[in-house]
Amino acid sequence: MNNNTRYNYDNHINIGFSDFEFFQSKQHEIELEQKYDLTAIIIHWERSTSVVRAVNYLLDSNFFKEIIIWNNNPNINLNKTILKTNNHALDSIRIINSKENIKDQAKYRACTEAKTIACFYADDDWDTSFYLKSLIADFRSDPYVLHSVTDPYTFYTNLIWTYFDNKIDLHTGFSWIGCGSIFLREYAQRHLQYLQIYLKNNQKLIYLSDIFFSIWLNDIPSQLNMNIHNLPGSNVGGSFSSTSKFLEYQHESSVLAIRILEHNLRRNQSNNTHHIGFSRKQNRRFPYCVKSSSLKDEFIFFTNILPIDIDRIPFNISNDFERGTRKNLPTRANVGFFSSHTTLRAVDNDPKTCWRSGRNVRQGEFFAIDFLYIRTNLLFSLIIEHTIELQKNLDVKLSLDGLWWITYRALKGITIHSQNSTSNKQQYVIIFDSTKFNTGFHSFRYIAFNTSRMTSLNELKVCDVKIITNTTITTL
Template identity: 25%
Template structure:
């Protein structure tokens, strides 16, 4: 690509949307493209990541039961979503490269595996580093030339680059991530399925500490602001048109070059929408030189976040003007607080999503303030209000620990369970086998009454629900409570399950009365059971 052709995108603040679109057209005919920053592995995923070649069905096999007496275990199978090879992939995966090339090659290898052939159409490596990359650099990634595209940027465009890359994509959806983080294939599939038809600007994956920070930055004012903050680098799925709309807004606001390069800090804030955030199954890779280091990096980010809030205050006053610019379409006007009350986590091992309305924050957490610029002060206040123990519990017992395939980790609430609390697992699709389904829980024996006081429902579309007429059946395991759940220390874990109707894909458990105990769930999953049982 000729550097001058790309320069028009770099000079975004001096050009209108028409000039931007012309530049995009020129980029679409180039055979070079893009990359950035994160990714990651830990212990339980290492084996999975070393065996990602040639897989078509589930990446990992997890146990269908933990029961001590599992004579019929061969007739029970964890429900998994089969690869729909007939589906046309419509996602461009964008990775920015700066100083962690080894990580980027590993990420590209994962994104190019057959497991994602029904989802990822193209892997676009945007190279912000001055060291040029070529297809030969990625020979060990086993990506075809048709799927892997590389763009060597004439200069480091920082986080602006991921939006420019998405704008030039030929697919309707973009998946973006940094180069020090691994996002598992099943989670990318879940993101793609859930973004379709969503009213959200994007869906963001976050590790527990960032999830908490994002929650506590939710900001609502009497002047029409209802926004929040979430990073994009841990893995974010967004429609391409949202990237176009966002960059058009930055042009309309005459963003300076330093501001536009820090586009990540402005994206969720300027949407004026509480972002949809999921706990991830995060795998950090580390290595290289991170961009944000120490107090200087934190102060820079906080400055841009506060600046974004001030821009939003300015924009909200313009939205009601009937002659307002179309560039303001990125800023949402409807006040929807659903994202605040529902917590979600992406499953490990198969595409699925866990949701709950169980209260994970104190009731006196504050969302309202005078101006959007108070966002960070609001977070600091809420952190002090929670205190060290509550913060540690939120991080150590995140919802993602209930669907990570590891019976030694647990999701838990700090407050007692309340009537109307629900846990919902959306399997997205189920195998069309002649078998019934069971939703299963691995819990401390003390929590058995909670399931006995709950109703179990299932649905094919997430709107129309039918109740199961079958009772809760519980059995013993050889597993005991450990870790930081001191209130349950030494308790044996039990496995409880309920038979559900055949071919439904969503399963919901709703508590019918207040209970004098908190929720603790080590694992929740869906399995199919052969009719021979």
């Protein structure tokens, strides 16, 4: 987050976004929605009932231009007669019957067939309904990054499974994509090329190509950490991970993925025109953050305060080639605090649980809310458990796009009430009524609370974030 502020005066009157900036940003939102239309990918194996249920949900959501069902079961000829849709036309659905079970490869093959330039994928046993809007909005705001969803323990594990070496432009991390993910079609196309080039002598590992996908993108995935839920009846049929030698192949794939990437980034490729190199450049728009969407999928709460300084973990391929394997799982002692106080705790509708920074915050760190699109006249609240003195020393910054920020220095539209929590801890309820904000600040997508003015601060604690639907507030 940069420190672009303007028209800041000692009397705390400052001018916000102009009408031109507002309309330009709204138009850009529309353009992104049109440009990054999505194709939903569903893989069928044995659970036809789960596939039908997933298709109905995807049709009802109205988020997808098309749905591709890839049938990995050569013993079944799948057709649209199995679909019992809720008054939806089936024109947007395509079924591809594979002649063999190509396992992980199927989702990337299906994505290359998409008419859109981006694809959504989720396994048919996960319920994505309570974070899908947030995942899509997050992707469109930063489309050159893999976006995915996982649980807090796996999120923390993936932080450990990151790799940085600035000397060779290595900056990558791991993410599973089965709980819900969005990625560009060109990434799927390139991934299939990589598999044929770098795994041509390891055909058995191509079946586990998900393990290679995120690592070979050479960028840290953007992940929502959520309480994820299986769909009812999803335990029918055997899973790929329960097959013989899966763990052995998984370990081998994890080691090989980083070895291939590290070798190719280190290799001088300038004189080899036939060599397909891995990307050295990061195209992400935003820094890596910890983030969670609200229970109603209305907004994302996020922070750039990580439980681990991932870019400071030294990496040497000779010693650290097993970093991304099950030999390097976090202990419960290490991950316990994060799981108990992750960003998820600020959006679980329970003021007794809180997101905590876990340490004194540093200059430039922040917590923030992404309301998914530009909104006007928002009414929302925070419940904090850090001191009110600390809160008053945070800069309140607003943005239409997450890149250009203006500091809101006035107090108009902001009210604070103290309350005792059920655990008898002092909490403060802060209500933000943007209808009363100064001119130019009524509309925004992002709000951040930034430590840019301070050099030494205590721990931050946010216990609840909520959009208030009624303008008349009777209880807090």
